[in-house]
Amino acid sequence: MRCHNRSFTPTALQPVVMPMPLALGTFIVPLIVACAMFMENVDGTVIVTSLPVLARDLGQDPITLKLAVTAYVIGLGVFIPICGWVADRFGSRTVFRTAIGVFMAGSLMCAASTSLGTFVVARFVQGLGGAMMVPVGRIIIFRSVPKSDFIRAVNYLTVPALLGPVVGPPLGGFITTYLHWRLIFFINIPIGLLGIWLANKHIANVREAHPGRLDWTGFVLSASGASLFMLGLSLVGGELVSNTVSVSMCVIGVLLLVVYVLYANRVELPVLDLRLLRIPSFHASVVGGSLFRIGLGAVPFLLPLALQEGLGMTAFKSGSITCASAFGSIFMKAAASRILERFGFRTVLMFNAGCAGLAIAVYGLFFPGTPHWLIWCVVLFGGFFPSLQFTSLNTLAYADIPSRDVGRATSVASVIQQISLGLGVTIAGIVLQISHNVQGHSTIVFSDFWPAFLVVGLFSFLSIPVTARLPQGAGDEIARGSRGSA
The missing domain is CATH 1.20.1250.20 (MFS general substrate transporter like domains)
Incomplete structure (x- = not known):
C-alpha cells in the first residue's frame, strides 16, 4: 500500500x-x-x-x-x-x-x-x-x-x-x-x-525520523515529461494553441520520458522503478492493464457526451443511465473470485478483455429513438466486464512482487494507470473531433460517436497479446486464496 x-x-x-x-x-x-x-x-x-x-x-x-x-x-x-x-x-x-x-x-x-x-x-x-x-x-x-x-x-x-x-x-x-x-x-x-x-x-x-533523500531528478524528469506529453496530446486539433505547439509539447515530453528511462536504469532507488516491469505477472497487470484502461478510461467521458449531445437527453437522464454500469460492477464483484478460481487469471484476462471491447463498441450503436430501458440494460451489462478485469489486474499485480518492493510497485502501477486513463479521454476526444469534421456536421450528432467508441474499444483487444504471454497457472495461488476470503 x-x-x-x-x-x-x-x-x-x-x-x-x-x-x-x-x-x-x-x-x-x-x-x-x-x-x-x-x-x-x-x-x-x-x-x-x-x-x-x-x-x-x-x-x-x-x-x-x-x-x-x-x-x-x-x-x-x-x-x-x-x-x-x-x-x-x-x-x-x-x-x-x-x-x-x-x-x-x-x-x-x-x-x-x-x-x-x-x-x-x-x-x-x-x-x-x-x-x-x-x-x-x-x-x-x-x-x-x-x-x-x-x-x-x-x-x-x-x-x-x-x-x-x-x-x-x-x-x-x-x-x-x-x-x-x-x-x-x-x-x-x-x-x-x-x-x-x-x-x-x-x-x-505518524512520520519517519529519517525519510531519506527524494529522487528529485527522477521526479522532475518523469513529471515534466508525462505532463507535457499528456497536455500536448489533449491540445492537438483544438483552438487554444496551434498544432505545431501541441505536437512540439508531445515530442519534448516523450524525449524527457526517454531520458528518465535511461536515468532510472542507472540509479539504485528511482522515484519510479521501471525494472519491476521485468516480472511477468506485474508486466501483464500494468502494461496489459493500461491498454485496457485506455478504452475504459474513455467511457465516463464519451458516454454522457453521446447521450446528451448525440441523443438529446438531459444531464439528469444521462446520469440515471450511466450509473447502471456501477450496478453491473457491484454484481460482478460478488462473482469475481469464483470466476478466477474456476478459469484462472490468464484465461479470464484474455476472454474478458474481448467482451469489454465489444461492449464499448456497442455503445456507439445508440441512435435517437433507442428505448431508454434498452440503453440502461446495455450499460448495466457493460459494467460487468471492467469490474472483473480490474479485480483480476489489481490482484495479479502483486502476485510475484517481494514484500520489500510493494511500495515501489504501487508507485509504478498507479502512475501508469492514471496516465492510461487520461490517454483514453484524450484519444476518444481526438477521434470524435476527427469524425465530426469528416462528416461535416455543424453540431455534434449521434453518428459522430461510433468511430470513437470503436477505436477505444479496440484498445481492450490490444491488451490480449500482452496477457497471453502469462504462463499457464499464473496467480492460481492468489485465486484460490481469494475464494477463501470472498
Whole structure:
C-alpha cells in the first residue's frame, strides 16, 4: 500500500498522538479515509455528467472539455510517486488533512471558474489534492490497523468506491438540470470538513525520523515529461494553441520520458522503478492493464457526451443511465473470485478483455429513438466486464512482487494507470473531433460517436497479446486464496 520506494521500518515512526483502541481503529480509520475516497469518486462522476452543459456555459465545444479531465489526471500522475515520502517527511495526518484542504480549494476554484483556462487549472489543483489524499489515506490504514483486521478494514474502504459511481451521475445530472452546474462542486465541502475533523480526532500524525533523500531528478524528469506529453496530446486539433505547439509539447515530453528511462536504469532507488516491469505477472497487470484502461478510461467521458449531445437527453437522464454500469460492477464483484478460481487469471484476462471491447463498441450503436430501458440494460451489462478485469489486474499485480518492493510497485502501477486513463479521454476526444469534421456536421450528432467508441474499444483487444504471454497457472495461488476470503 506504500507509495514510495523504501521499506517500512516501524521503529523509525514517531506517532504524535496516542493511538486509539484497536477495535475502534479498525472501524473509524478506514471510514475517515472513505470520506476522502467518496468525495473524490463522486466529484469525478458528477463532473463528466455535467461537462456538456458546463462547456456551453463557458463558451466552449464540449469535446474541448477533455482538457479538464486530462488536467486532473496529470495532477494525480505527477504527484502520486512522492506521496509516501511527503507523508514520512511531514506526518501522515498533516499531509492527509492538507490534501483534503487542497482538494476542497480546487473544488471552490472550479465553482468560481469563468473560462476554460481557469477551470483546467482548478482541476489540476484538485488532482494535486487527490494524489496525496487517497494514497496517503491507504498508508494511514496500513499503519493503524492490525494485520489480523486488515481485510475487514479494506472492506470498509471499498464501500465508497462502489457507492461513488452509483450516486455521482444522477446527483450531478439532477443538480445540473434543475439547479446549476456550479453547485456540484459544493458537494465536496461538507464531506471534506467532516474528514478533516475526524482526522484531527482519530488519526495519529505518524512520520519517519529519517525519510531519506527524494529522487528529485527522477521526479522532475518523469513529471515534466508525462505532463507535457499528456497536455500536448489533449491540445492537438483544438483552438487554444496551434498544432505545431501541441505536437512540439508531445515530442519534448516523450524525449524527457526517454531520458528518465535511461536515468532510472542507472540509479539504485528511482522515484519510479521501471525494472519491476521485468516480472511477468506485474508486466501483464500494468502494461496489459493500461491498454485496457485506455478504452475504459474513455467511457465516463464519451458516454454522457453521446447521450446528451448525440441523443438529446438531459444531464439528469444521462446520469440515471450511466450509473447502471456501477450496478453491473457491484454484481460482478460478488462473482469475481469464483470466476478466477474456476478459469484462472490468464484465461479470464484474455476472454474478458474481448467482451469489454465489444461492449464499448456497442455503445456507439445508440441512435435517437433507442428505448431508454434498452440503453440502461446495455450499460448495466457493460459494467460487468471492467469490474472483473480490474479485480483480476489489481490482484495479479502483486502476485510475484517481494514484500520489500510493494511500495515501489504501487508507485509504478498507479502512475501508469492514471496516465492510461487520461490517454483514453484524450484519444476518444481526438477521434470524435476527427469524425465530426469528416462528416461535416455543424453540431455534434449521434453518428459522430461510433468511430470513437470503436477505436477505444479496440484498445481492450490490444491488451490480449500482452496477457497471453502469462504462463499457464499464473496467480492460481492468489485465486484460490481469494475464494477463501470472498
